[in-house]
Amino acid sequence: MASIEGKKIVVGVTGGIAAYKAVEVVSRLRKAGAEVHVIMTRAAQEFVTELTFRELSGQPVTTDMWSKVTHFKVEHIALANLADMVVIVPATANIIAKLAAGIADDMLTTTVLATKAPLLLAPAMNTNMYENPITQQNIAELKTRGALVIEPATGQLACGTSGKGRLEEPIVIVEAIKDYFADSVKLAGKKILITAGGTIEPIDPVRFIGNHSTGRMGYAIARAACKLGADVTLISGPSTLSDIAGVKNVRIDTAIEMQQEVMSRFADTDAVIMSAAVADYRPQAVAKNKIKKSDGELTIKLTRNPDILYELGQQKKEQILVGFAAETCKLDEYAKGKLVKKNLDFIVANDVSQADAGFGTLTNRVKIFDRDGENRAYPLMSKEKLANVILTHLARKYLQVG
Numbered sequence: 001m002a003s004i005e006g007k008k009i010v011v012g013v014t015g016g017i018a019a020y021k022a023v024e025v026v027s028r029l030r031k032a033g034a035e036v037h038v039i040m041t042r043a044a045q046e047f048v049t050e051l052t053f054r055e056l057s058g059q060p061v062t063t064d065m066w067s068k069v070t071h072f073k074v075e076h077i078a079l080a081n082l083a084d085m086v087v088i089v090p091a092t093a094n095i096i097a098k099l100a101a102g103i104a105d106d107m108l109t110t111t112v113l114a115t116k117a118p119l120l121l122a123p124a125m126n127t128n129m130y131e132n133p134i135t136q137q138n139i140a141e142l143k144t145r146g147a148l149v150i151e152p153a154t155g156q157l158a159c160g161t162s163g164k165g166r167l168e169e170p171i172v173i174v175e176a177i178k179d180y181f182a183d184s185v186k187l188a189g190k191k192i193l194i195t196a197g198g199t200i201e202p203i204d205p206v207r208f209i210g211n212h213s214t215g216r217m218g219y220a221i222a223r224a225a226c227k228l229g230a231d232v233t234l235i236s237g238p239s240t241l242s243d244i245a246g247v248k249n250v251r252i253d254t255a256i257e258m259q260q261e262v263m264s265r266f267a268d269t270d271a272v273i274m275s276a277a278v279a280d281y282r283p284q285a286v287a288k289n290k291i292k293k294s295d296g297e298l299t300i301k302l303t304r305n306p307d308i309l310y311e312l313g314q315q316k317k318e319q320i321l322v323g324f325a326a327e328t329c330k331l332d333e334y335a336k337g338k339l340v341k342k343n344l345d346f347i348v349a350n351d352v353s354q355a356d357a358g359f360g361t362l363t364n365r366v367k368i369f370d371r372d373g374e375n376r377a378y379p380l381m382s383k384e385k386l387a388n389v390i391l392t393h394l395a396r397k398y399l400q401v402g
Contacts, residue, residue, distance in 0.1 A: 005033030015043020018167035080115035090124035100138035127163030188229035195276035197237035204287035212359035213277035215239035313343030
């Protein structure tokens with residue numbers, strides 16, 4: 001059976017010259033067994049007719065927010081709820097900007113805002129528009145929220161120039177959709193606790209000891225686990241990232257607070273993924289008032305914070321325990337040592353000294369070490385894709401699902 005057979009795919013077609021390629025995408029999806037529902041923006045109808053998509057999909061095509069609808073009661077909600085995936089092809093700079101800003105002013109943007117299904121974007125536009133910092137910022141923002149993006153190809157563009165911005169070929173887009181569902185596992189009924197971000201340890205009311213963790217990796221794992229049906233609790237240190245819909249979001253500041261929240265939930269959990277960068281030390285004493293600058297040196301005495309991961313490893317029974325190792329050297333040695341010392345089931349290790357991996361980046365390059373001695377290195381990929389890799393490994397090898 002094809003990996004997308006029976007899947008309900010909502011395809012959003014926007015007003016770019018590459019809209020004609022969406023015709024082939026819809027055709028290939030239907031031939032692969034998917035149920036395809038097309039939403040066309042007003043601008044898209046200037047390039048391709050509604051009739052074309054209706055005949056190819058075998059379903060009514062949605063073109064207007066305000067037209068009388070006979071096939072759904074509240075159409076944007078119905079489409080949002082039935083979708084196993086929403087695909088936007090081509091994704092213009094305009095639609096990308098709207099989605100990044102949360103604008104819902106037509107049927108497509110309203111449906112995307114209302115759905116909990118994974119979102120896949122296939123950008124297509126002029127090279128300068130694609131490389132514009134605003135467009136890149138919008139794409140990065142959507143990726144942090146879990147959107148999958150198929151990078152545009154490089155070649156001759158409709159405007160007569162050559163460069164990056166050409167819509168990827170329909171066969172590549174459809175294969176990416178198939179790959180997503182082929183790799184996905186189901187975590188329904190599983191209770192997963194995830195930690196994210198760093199902790200901050202106050203020195204005085206103004207200053208603190210912290211680290212560079214943004215929480216992106218942990219948030220990506222939490223978002224992906226929720227989409228796979230898990231009952232997810234996310235315990236996060238200070239982060240600029242927004243709370244995730246459908247997830248129990250718990251905010252903390254210090255390592256002690258993290259310990260309290262994690263340990264109080266551990267007994268009723270199937271798996272814990274400790275991706276947070278918890279501070280190893282905290283000031284022995286916190287000044288009541290701001291410490292004033294003086295001519296002499298300032299000495300701050302530090303004391304050890306509790307080792308939450310070690311504590312979990314000592315108390316675990318049936319729970320699966322996953323750790324992270326952010327290292328700058330001797331990656332394999334330190335990761336394997338931590339795996340054994342903390343009594344983990346597996347550990348995800350990465351070299352944070354690399355510019356394109358680790359703290360503050362949108363991508364990561366990791367190795368996964370298992371308690372049975374197996375290990376595997378993964379190439380550079382988005383943190384969203386890596387989240388699915390980690391959850392698939394957890395589900396199939398340790399939770400025996402999927």
